[in-house]
Amino acid sequence: MSDYVTGLMADWAREHPGLDTSPMAVVNRILRAGPLLQGLVDPIANAHGLSRKGDLDVLTALRRTGEPYERTPSWLARAVQLTTGGMTNRLDRLEVAGLVTRRPDPSDRRGVLVRLTAHGRAVVDSTLEEALVEQARAIASLTAEERTMLAASLERLLVGLGDRAESSALLAG
Amino acid sequence: MSDYVTGLMADWAREHPGLDTSPMAVVNRILRAGPLLQGLVDPIANAHGLSRKGDLDVLTALRRTGEPYERTPSWLARAVQLTTGGMTNRLDRLEVAGLVTRRPDPSDRRGVLVRLTAHGRAVVDSTLEEALVEQARAIASLTAEERTMLAASLERLLVGLGDRAESSALLAG
DNA sequence: CTAATATCAGCGCTACTGAGATCT
């Protein structure tokens, strides 16, 4: 039993024998797994009222900062790789849904502070719990050792791509 | 030197100690690597005139079928996971760009056959060659053995997610 | 008559850009 990329590489080997398609074995599989994994999380987020893409990302970004779960729109925009204009739109929706509140920043009158509500925290916690259960099921076809090595290889790949750790708790708002 | 997900899991360990976030080590890394890898290919496709998302996917799908590089819009829509309505839009652009042609299907007067032009084939071949070079560079931080194991683990993950091989040459138009 | 094919118009969603008001 083989996957889509196996067939893909077989096609290229037949149609373009001189081509070294070996990077596809890693790269195309990652590109293909992304939407499949995201497709497991989306219905769970939907069931918790998070119908728009990215809503959960904003809530988890706030949740991970710890009490009082509060940051500026600019900080959130950087955290989820979005322009501040795009963040304004997302926050409008989340505020209407009662998941976050906005208040003037007392220390900078240009700014605003976005805070997770109690309801917002409950939603993000329960959604994430369910998502993790589903994700655990999704990787259950791998052994524990295989998962460990897979995670380690992916980390090295990401570091090679320029990805870097930035603990949310240490970054100023 | 650690990646973004390492910081992510450290945040959750601090803020929600009881939560088993171990699936993130695999799942979130795959979700994060996807856009980074796609970001390597996009500028290359752009440089070859493939400015819209998905254009390259349609061309490679045709290219992999072998001579005469011809399939119906319905077949292409299935190959790239799109509705036929969406495929009509993509084909309109590709036809204007001279990368594909449309002609009536002689064996089914409801249908149309989409064929890669000589120019289209040249574009897809050169784009793919450059993309593969760039992708090889992207995974160069891993050893050959690590790449082999990574590919094998990802394949098992994908099969577990329901992904299956389907050689394009064997599927009727 | 039912089903399949391709196209088209309209809609919804998403994010970006650039302008503007406010403040450091």
Place this chain on the structure above:
DNA sequence: CAGATCTCAGTATCGCTGATATTA
């Protein structure tokens, strides 16, 4: 005055849905 923060309006992209004409 330069630069930062946030919001807003306008724009572009993308794909889907449902209707339509044609044909199997």
